Amino acid sequence: MMKCALAPLLCLSLCMPAMAQDANSGLEALGRRDQVLGWEAVGRVDMGQNGFCTGTLISPDLVLTAAHCLFDVTTGEPYEPSTIQFRAGLRDTKIIAAARVRRAVPHPGYTPFMAVSTDSVRHDVALLELAEPIPVGRAAPFAVAAPSTATQVSVVSYARDRENTLSWQRACHIKERFSHVMAFDCDVNHGASGAPVFDLSGERAKIVSIISSGHREGGQAVSYGMELPEILADLKSALRSGKGVFLAKGDAPRAQIRRIGVTSGDKSDTGARFVKARNSSP
Numbered sequence: 001m002m003k004c005a006l007a008p009l010l011c012l013s014l015c016m017p018a019m020a021q022d023a024n025s026g027l028e029a030l031g032r033r034d035q036v037l038g039w040e041a042v043g044r045v046d047m048g049q050n051g052f053c054t055g056t057l058i059s060p061d062l063v064l065t066a067a068h069c070l071f072d073v074t075t076g077e078p079y080e081p082s083t084i085q086f087r088a089g090l091r092d093t094k095i096i097a098a099a100r101v102r103r104a105v106p107h108p109g110y111t112p113f114m115a116v117s118t119d120s121v122r123h124d125v126a127l128l129e130l131a132e133p134i135p136v137g138r139a140a141p142f143a144v145a146a147p148s149t150a151t152q153v154s155v156v157s158y159a160r161d162r163e164n165t166l167s168w169q170r171a172c173h174i175k176e177r178f179s180h181v182m183a184f185d186c187d188v189n190h191g192a193s194g195a196p197v198f199d200l201s202g203e204r205a206k207i208v209s210i211i212s213s214g215h216r217e218g219g220q221a222v223s224y225g226m227e228l229p230e231i232l233a234d235l236k237s238a239l240r241s242g243k244g245v246f247l248a249k250g251d252a253p254r255a256q257i258r259r260i261g262v263t264s265g266d267k268s269d270t271g272a273r274f275v276k277a278r279n280s281s282p
Contacts, residue, residue: 065194
């Protein structure tokens with residue numbers, strides 16, 4: 001295996017080790033209500049009429065997604081949070097719950113529209129605070145955890161050609177790790193930005209990364225994500241302080257800063273952002 005000493009992301013895809021592992025599973029469309037059971041907290045993040053990403057509840061009023069989803073590529077400006085909507089468990093025209101966003105915060109280390117690199121991927125994380133919490137009984141939030149030593153993961157996402165139906169890839173793999181960034185062989189596409197990467201080895205799935213960007217090599221998907229615990233702690237701190245937070249028009253800062261918790265426990269040389277724009281080709 002090549003040594004990824006200085007580690008541009010391209011090296012991650014070229015350095016993928018040949019290791020014994022089970023084959024990837026195909027995508028399973030979760031089009032029926034019974035198929036969505038357990039995945040209700042994963043939803044589509046709609047940025048007005050401009051496009052969508054994938055997001056996941058990590059508490060009743062906090063959605064984890066990719067930071068680049070907060071910025072309009074046509075204007076270079078952040079989206080007005082009140083125009084962003086989270087639709088939990090969307091399948092065709094049905095939803096588990098929907099809520100508008102009142103505050104949004106990208107990681108302070110994230111720089112919009114910079115070329116894809118280990119640094120941009122590592123910080124490509126954002127939190128959306130919903131105007132109204134979604135009851136746990138309707139969509140139970142997922143915990144965030146550090147990745148284990150296992151290489152098999154699972155991804156639930158929306159994407160191009162399946163934008164109205166949640167899809168689940170039961171088994172794909174972490175192919176390489178470097179500097180808090182991971183490369184995957186999971187089947188993702190435009191719209192899957194922010195999609196949760198799950199470790200299914202415990203009693204309940206835990207989020208160990210989210211999809212930031214990717215590309216295809218020889219017909220095979222290569223995507224990138226980051227380790228989350230330290231990044232998430234930074235984002236919670238930013239929400240508490242208000243620094244770098246986008247506030248929806250018409251919303252005033254709350255009088256008391258409440259405790260924010262987590263339940264339990266473009267294109268570039270190396271990849272393309274996986275935002276799906278409406279009525280346009282990627």
